[in-house]
Amino acid sequence: MTTFLYSHAACLEHDPGAMHPECPDRLRSVLSGLDEEPFQYLHREEAPKVDLGKVEKVHKPYYVEKIIETVPDSGRVYLDPDTALSSGSVEAAMRASGAAIEAVDQVVGGNADNAFCAVRPPGHHAESSQAMGFCLFNSAAIAAVHARAAHGMTRAAVIDFDVHHGNGTQHSFEQDAGLFYGSSHQWPAYPGTGLESETGVDGNIVNAPLSPGAGSVEFRAAYERLILPALREFSPEILIISAGFDAHARDPLAQLNVQTEDYAWVTERLLEVASECCEGRVISLLEGGYDLNALRESVQAHVSALMAA
Numbered sequence: 001m002t003t004f005l006y007s008h009a010a011c012l013e014h015d016p017g018a019m020h021p022e023c024p025d026r027l028r029s030v031l032s033g034l035d036e037e038p039f040q041y042l043h044r045e046e047a048p049k050v051d052l053g054k055v056e057k058v059h060k061p062y063y064v065e066k067i068i069e070t071v072p073d074s075g076r077v078y079l080d081p082d083t084a085l086s087s088g089s090v091e092a093a094m095r096a097s098g099a100a101i102e103a104v105d106q107v108v109g110g111n112a113d114n115a116f117c118a119v120r121p122p123g124h125h126a127e128s129s130q131a132m133g134f135c136l137f138n139s140a141a142i143a144a145v146h147a148r149a150a151h152g153m154t155r156a157a158v159i160d161f162d163v164h165h166g167n168g169t170q171h172s173f174e175q176d177a178g179l180f181y182g183s184s185h186q187w188p189a190y191p192g193t194g195l196e197s198e199t200g201v202d203g204n205i206v207n208a209p210l211s212p213g214a215g216s217v218e219f220r221a222a223y224e225r226l227i228l229p230a231l232r233e234f235s236p237e238i239l240i241i242s243a244g245f246d247a248h249a250r251d252p253l254a255q256l257n258v259q260t261e262d263y264a265w266v267t268e269r270l271l272e273v274a275s276e277c278c279e280g281r282v283i284s285l286l287e288g289g290y291d292l293n294a295l296r297e298s299v300q301a302h303v304s305a306l307m308a309a
Contacts, residue, residue, distance in 0.1 A: 003307045004106055004115040005039075006099035007031060008047040011119045013088025017076055020084070021253060021290040022121060022134040030118050030286065033296035034303060041307070043112065047099030047119060055097055055137055057145045058172055063129040067093075067136060079131045093121055093136040096285075100143035100240075103283040108151045108238065114271075114282040114306050116243075118299075122287040124166030124242045125191060133164065133191060139285050140242045141172040144179055147238045154178050157236035159227065160185070161266055162244020162287040163254040165194030165207065169242065174200040180234040182206040182227040184219060186247070186254045196226075206230040210247075215257030219247065223266055231273050238281045239274045241267075245289030245298035253290050263298045267305035280309060 012024045034042065055064055068090055070077050076084040096119035103115035117139070124140055125133030144156040157180035158173070160166040165185040170193065173179040177200075185194050187209030194207045208222035231239075245251070247258040267284075274282045284306065289295035 001113045001307055001309050003042055003303065004103060004112040005034060005042040005044050005118060006047045006103055006115060007118040008095040010088065010091045010095045011047070014092035014121050015076065015086040015088065016084040016134070025292060026289065026295060027118060027120050029292040029296045030299045033300045034118065039303065045102070047095040047117065048102055049091070049094045050098035050101055054101060054146055055142055057149065058128065058138055058141045059126070060129040067131065083131050083134055089121070089136065095119060096121065096123065097137045097139040097142050100139040100283065100285055101146050104143050104147045104238065105150070107281050107283055108147065113280055114309060115284065116303050116306060117283070117285045119286055122244070123285070124160055124162060124169050124287050125164070126168040127171045135168060138168045138172060140240050141169050143240050143283060148178065153237040155180070155234060155236045156238050156240065157182070157231060157234060158240045158242055159231065159270055160242035160244070160287070161247065162242055163247035163251065163256055164190050164244070164288060166242055167191045167193040170198065170205055174205050177202040177204050180204050180231065180236060182231055184208045184210060184222045184227065186210055186212060186256050189254055203230070204234070210256060212255035213257065215249070216259050216262050219256070219258050219262055220265065223269060228269055228273060232277065235277045237278045239270065239278060241270060241282065241284040242287045243284045243302055244287030245295050248289070248291065248294040248298055250291045250294040251289065260294070260297045260301050264301040264305045267302050271305065271309045282306065
């Protein structure tokens with residue numbers, strides 16, 4: 001199994017400010033974990049910059065232009081109370097989306113079996129014309145739309161196990177029956193979306209909200225009962241994972257009690273579906289995760305499962 005790892009030093013240059021949870025040390029922790037001996041056989045690639053025309057397949061052109069024009073020469077500009085731009089933010093976001101698209105191309109082209117994109121800022125809260133929740137460009141949605149446009153696919157899926165509902169991905173997918181979005185997340189919690197009753201068109205949205213305090217049993221049941229059966233029925237031609245690790249019991253931003261081994265389990269189950277439906281084509285993108293040690297351990301569990309598929 002050949003697993004590609006995409007990252008870029010520019011992703012460290014997005015600086016949302018002192019004490020902000022979405023800090024550059026998140027990525028440093030992930031990369032240090034993937035420098036350990038079990039991961040020596042990862043195929044490492046630098047994330048390219050995305051073609052902004054491909055970003056505009058998901059985001060409104062005026063929104064993309066606004067993000068670029070708002071970047072400060074120094075300091076930072078806040079787009080909302082949680083989401084900031086620094087001088088390095090646009091290149092970081094372009095590298096994150098570029099990694100996602102290049103990973104799709106390499107996996108579909110057969111050069112990689114699957115891929116993990118260790119990038120930031122995250123993306124799943126970004127809507128077509130709205131930055132929010134630390135997110136600028138929705139790389140998972142961009143990758144899914146690219147897979148269909150560039151590779152003649154009709155069905156692409158995103159599965160999101162971040163503790164926060166990916167309102168941006170749902171927003172981009174909910175009126176397109178060829179795109180599937182499945183999410184497990186805490187509810188109530190930011191951003192306040194993700195009820196089970198939100199089903200999109202033709203049932204292409206599947207939400208599995210989890211109550212504060214829920215742990216391994218509830219997390220796994222959400223996949224066995226709801227998400228995995230619906231994903232199998234949709235039968236995607238490519239599977240993209242929004243891999244947020246902030247449902248972990250040690251994470252400070254929410255109140256779920258998911259354990260490190262649950263991330264290995266859910267990755268293995270998703271890989272099984274991908275093997276059945278889409279020749280194992282899986283691309284994973286880093287989303288949340290804010291306890292540095294839990295994040296490193298959880299990414300290691302996730303990538304180990306990708307490498308063992």
